[in-house]
Amino acid sequence: MKRLLATSLSLLLVFSVFAQPKPGSFEQTWHKGPQWLENAVIYQVYPSSFKDSDGNGIGDIPGVLSKLDYIESLGVNVVWFNPLFESGWIDGGYDILDYYKVDKRFGTNTDLVTLIDECHKRGIKVLLDLVPGHTSMDHPWFKQSMQKDANQQYSDYFIWSDVLPDEKAEKDLKKMLASENPFQDTRGKWMLASEVPGAVRAKYYMKNFYACQPSLNFGFANPDPNHPWEQGVNDPGPLAVKQELKDILAFWFSKGVDGFRVDMASSIIKNDKDKSAIIAFWREIRGWMDENYPDRMLMAEWNNPRYCLAAGFNVDMYLNSQGSSNRRMYFDRKHQADGGVYFSLNGGKESLKDLYGNPWPEDKIDRSMDAEAMLLKYYDSYSQSIDWTRDWGYFATITGNHDHLRLNTGARNSADQLKVMMAWVLTQQLPILYYGDEIGMRSLADLPNVEGANHNGKERSGARTPMQWDSSANAGFSTCPEDQLYLPICPEWTPATSWPLYKQWKADGAKNPTSRGMITVESQDADPSSLLNWTRQLIALRKSTPAFWGSSTWEPVITKGQPYPMVYKRSDGKQNYLVALNPTSSSRKVVIPACADRKVLSTVMSSGKASYKLSPKGDVISMGPVSVLIVKLSGVADAPAEDL
Numbered sequence: 001m002k003r004l005l006a007t008s009l010s011l012l013l014v015f016s017v018f019a020q021p022k023p024g025s026f027e028q029t030w031h032k033g034p035q036w037l038e039n040a041v042i043y044q045v046y047p048s049s050f051k052d053s054d055g056n057g058i059g060d061i062p063g064v065l066s067k068l069d070y071i072e073s074l075g076v077n078v079v080w081f082n083p084l085f086e087s088g089w090i091d092g093g094y095d096i097l098d099y100y101k102v103d104k105r106f107g108t109n110t111d112l113v114t115l116i117d118e119c120h121k122r123g124i125k126v127l128l129d130l131v132p133g134h135t136s137m138d139h140p141w142f143k144q145s146m147q148k149d150a151n152q153q154y155s156d157y158f159i160w161s162d163v164l165p166d167e168k169a170e171k172d173l174k175k176m177l178a179s180e181n182p183f184q185d186t187r188g189k190w191m192l193a194s195e196v197p198g199a200v201r202a203k204y205y206m207k208n209f210y211a212c213q214p215s216l217n218f219g220f221a222n223p224d225p226n227h228p229w230e231q232g233v234n235d236p237g238p239l240a241v242k243q244e245l246k247d248i249l250a251f252w253f254s255k256g257v258d259g260f261r262v263d264m265a266s267s268i269i270k271n272d273k274d275k276s277a278i279i280a281f282w283r284e285i286r287g288w289m290d291e292n293y294p295d296r297m298l299m300a301e302w303n304n305p306r307y308c309l310a311a312g313f314n315v316d317m318y319l320n321s322q323g324s325s326n327r328r329m330y331f332d333r334k335h336q337a338d339g340g341v342y343f344s345l346n347g348g349k350e351s352l353k354d355l356y357g358n359p360w361p362e363d364k365i366d367r368s369m370d371a372e373a374m375l376l377k378y379y380d381s382y383s384q385s386i387d388w389t390r391d392w393g394y395f396a397t398i399t400g401n402h403d404h405l406r407l408n409t410g411a412r413n414s415a416d417q418l419k420v421m422m423a424w425v426l427t428q429q430l431p432i433l434y435y436g437d438e439i440g441m442r443s444l445a446d447l448p449n450v451e452g453a454n455h456n457g458k459e460r461s462g463a464r465t466p467m468q469w470d471s472s473a474n475a476g477f478s479t480c481p482e483d484q485l486y487l488p489i490c491p492e493w494t495p496a497t498s499w500p501l502y503k504q505w506k507a508d509g510a511k512n513p514t515s516r517g518m519i520t521v522e523s524q525d526a527d528p529s530s531l532l533n534w535t536r537q538l539i540a541l542r543k544s545t546p547a548f549w550g551s552s553t554w555e556p557v558i559t560k561g562q563p564y565p566m567v568y569k570r571s572d573g574k575q576n577y578l579v580a581l582n583p584t585s586s587s588r589k590v591v592i593p594a595c596a597d598r599k600v601l602s603t604v605m606s607s608g609k610a611s612y613k614l615s616p617k618g619d620v621i622s623m624g625p626v627s628v629l630i631v632k633l634s635g636v637a638d639a640p641a642e643d644l
Contacts, residue, residue: 156237286312
C-alpha cells in the first residue's frame with residue numbers, strides 16, 4: 001500500500017506502525033482457521049438486555065431461544081454472548097463467581113446447552129465471553145486465597161502484598177478509597193484488603209479493573225527480586241492458574257461451545273512491556289487448542305493484530321476506544337458524534353456540544369483533526385494491519401459493543417445516516433454486529449448506572465438498554481412493570497441526547513422525530529427501506545460474494561484533498577467491488593482511476609442518490625447527501641487517483 005504514504009501525516013503514522021513487530025517476527029505454527037470464520041458475520045448479544053421470558057425485567061436464555069428465528073433471519077452465522085456465568089453483578093457480569101456455571105438470572109447449564117444445540121441446528125456458531133484476568137472478590141478461589149494460611153489450593157491464584165510498590169500506587173489507592181464507590185473504581189492496581197471482610201492474608205491485593213475484581217496470578221514476565229509478591233510465569237501458582245484456564249475452555253468446548261471472546265487478553269501477565277511473555281502464553285493455548293479442539297476459536301479484546309494474531313488468536317477486535325486508530329470514524333475524543341468525527345453530517349467539523357446537549361466551552365472544543373486526517377489515519381492503520389495479518393487470522397470491525405455508545409448517538413440519529421455506517425462495517429474483513437444496531441437503537445447519556453455500567457465519567461448504560469421488539473409495553477422486551485426494567489427503553493427516533501432530555505422531549509409531545517416509524521423490529525421488518533432490511537441485504541450480499549470475505553483484499557482509493565466520499569475496493573482476485581460512502585449532508589463528487597476495461601458491470605446496492613459514470617478523465621462517483629454506492633467492477637486499475 002505504498003501510495004498511502006502521500007502525506008506527512010501518513011508517513012508519521014506508518015513509521016509508528018512499522019516500529020511494532022510484524023507477525024513474521026514470530027514462527028507461525030498453525031493453519032489459519034477455522035474455515036467458518038472466512039465468511040462469518042458475528043452478532044453480539046448482551047444477554048441481560050435481549051429478551052426477558054419470565055417477567056422480572058432482565059433478559060435470559062429462554063428469551064434468547066424464543067428469538068433465534070429472528071437472529072437467523074439476519075443472516076449472521078455466529079453469536080457471541082457477553083458473560084453468562086455466575087456473577088456478583090458489580091461489573092455487568094465481568095466479576096465471575098463460577099466459570100463452570102450459568103448464572104441463575106439467565107437459567108441453567110442445561111438451558112445453555114439447549115441454546116447451543118438450537119443455534120447449531122440453524123448453522124450458527126456460539127461464542128461465550130471469557131474473563132481470564134480476574135474474578136469477583138466473592139469467588140471461592142479468592143475467599144480461600146485471602147485466608148492466613150498461604151499454602152492452600154488457591155492461595156497463589158491471586159497476588160498479595162504487605163507493601164505498595166511505589167508512591168504512585170499509594171496516591172492511586174488513596175483516591176480510589178475516597179471515591180463514592182471504591183469497589184467500582186478503576187484507578188490504580190492495588191486495593192486495601194481490609195475493605196474485604198475476612199481478608200487477612202496481607203495488607204493489599206492486586207486488582208485488574210474494578211477493585212471488586214482481584215487479578216488472577218498468571219505471573220510476572222520479569223519478577224523484581226525486591227518485590228516478593230511477583231512470581232514468575234513458571235512458578236507453581238501461575239502454572240496452576242494456566243491449567244485452570246485450559247480446564248474452563250475444555251469444559252465448555254465439551255458442551256458444544258465453538259469459541260470465546262477473551263476479555264482484556266493482552267494484560268494477564270504483569271510487567272511484560274514487549275508482550276513477549278503474553279504472546280508465548282497464548283501461543284501455548286493455541287497449540288493446545290489445535291491439538292485437542294481444532295475447529296474452535298479465540299477472539300481477543302486486544303486492538304493490535306500484529307501482536308494479537310502472532311499470539312495465536314484467531315481474531316482480534318478493531319475497537320473504537322480512546323486512542324484507537326479508528327476512534328475518529330465513530331466518535332471524537334469526548335465520545336461525541338455530532339462533530340469531530342468522520343461519519344457525521346458536518347463532514348468532520350468540530351463538535352460543539354457535549355454528550356448531554358450542552359455547548360462546549362471554547363477551550364474544550366476539539367479541533368485536533370480534520371476529516372482527511374481522520375480518514376488517512378484509519379486507512380494507514382487498517383490497511384497495514386490487514387496486509388500483515390491476512391495469513392494469520394482476522395481483524396474484526398464492530399458496529400459497537402457493550403463498552404461504548406451506539407452508532408445512533410448525538411446528531412448521528414437517522415436511519416439513512418446509520419445505513420452508511422452499516423455499509424462500512426459489513427463490507428470489512430470480519431464484521432461484528434451489536435444487538436439492536438441493526439434497527440438503529442439509540443444511545444442516551446445520563447442513564448442509571450446499573451451494575452457498574454458507568455465509571456469515571458464513561459457512559460456505558462446507553463449501549464446496554466433492552467432490545468426493542470414491538471409496539472407493546474416495554475417494546476416487547478418484558479412483561480414487568482416499566483419501573484422494574486433492567487434499564488429504561490427509548491423506542492423513538494429522537495433528537496434527544498440524554499435521558500433527561502428524552503423525557504422532556506416526550507413530555508413536550510415528542511415533536512420533530514428524525515426518522516419515520518419506531519426503532520423496533522416489528523416496525524421495520526416489513527418495510528423494504530428500513531435499516532433492518534438494509535442490514536439483512538448487506539449480510540446476504542456478503543455471504544454470496546467471496547470478494548467481501550475475510551481473506552479477500554481491501555484497498556482504499558486515496559483522493560488527495562477529498563476525504564469524502566470514502567472509497568475502497570474489495571476483491572478475491574476473480575471479482576472486484578467498489579464501495580463509496582458519503583455520510584455528510586452535502587453532495588460529493590470524485591474521479592478515480594478507470595476500470596481496467598472501462599466497464600462497470602452493475603450497481604449492487606445503493607442508498608440515497610449515487611451514481612458511477614465513465615468519463616475521459618476517469619470514473620466519476622457522484623454521491624448525494626448521506627448516501628451509499630456498492631458496484632461490481634470488471635477490473636481494478638493501479639494508477640493513482642486524480643483530483644476532480
